[in-house]
Amino acid sequence: VASAEARAMTGRQRVAAAGLLLVAASVALCTTTAQTDAAWSDTEVGTSSQLSAGTVAPVTQMTCTAGLLQPVTYSWTAPAGGLARTGYRWTVTGALSGSGTLAPTATSVTLSTGLLGLGSGTFSLYAVGPGGWQSTAKTGTLTFATVVLDVLSSCSVP
Numbered sequence: 001v002a003s004a005e006a007r008a009m010t011g012r013q014r015v016a017a018a019g020l021l022l023v024a025a026s027v028a029l030c031t032t033t034a035q036t037d038a039a040w041s042d043t044e045v046g047t048s049s050q051l052s053a054g055t056v057a058p059v060t061q062m063t064c065t066a067g068l069l070q071p072v073t074y075s076w077t078a079p080a081g082g083l084a085r086t087g088y089r090w091t092v093t094g095a096l097s098g099s100g101t102l103a104p105t106a107t108s109v110t111l112s113t114g115l116l117g118l119g120s121g122t123f124s125l126y127a128v129g130p131g132g133w134q135s136t137a138k139t140g141t142l143t144f145a146t147v148v149l150d151v152l153s154s155c156s157v158p
Helices: 004-029
Strands: 062-067 070-076 088-096 096-101 108-111 117-129 139-148 150-156
Touching: 062 139, 070 117, 070 139, 070 150, 088 108, 096 108
Parallel strands: none
Antiparallel strands: 062 070, 062 150, 070 108, 088 096, 088 117, 117 139, 139 150
16 A cells, blocks of 8 residues: 555656656657848849859049049949949948949049039949949049039048
């Protein structure tokens, strides 16, 4: 004959075992779907069975010219290699601001006080490739200041 204490322990063990089985069954039956913000959300259609990767190469050489009563002109050498360019995109940020796009054959852009105003800013040039992908920026600085009644422009490229 089992003691009352032994019967009580057996009952607790049965309840604990049943609880563990219930938890295990619940975990086995439940599935979760994790979502991520890093998912590709655009459909791409290829015309061949092979895919390849590439980069949009940035311009390699950039210079600028400026002076008294002169606009700022940035000139560059087209990037070599990488994906074919579909154009260029430029921005000016800071006290001056502006932006624009250029043809893939462009090798310079001229910025004037009429376009930007007076002040200083940072010029950034991006090569744009297929699908709107763009290169890293090639940057420079520019300033338009009033000297007596004339405008003096200056620029630099690091």
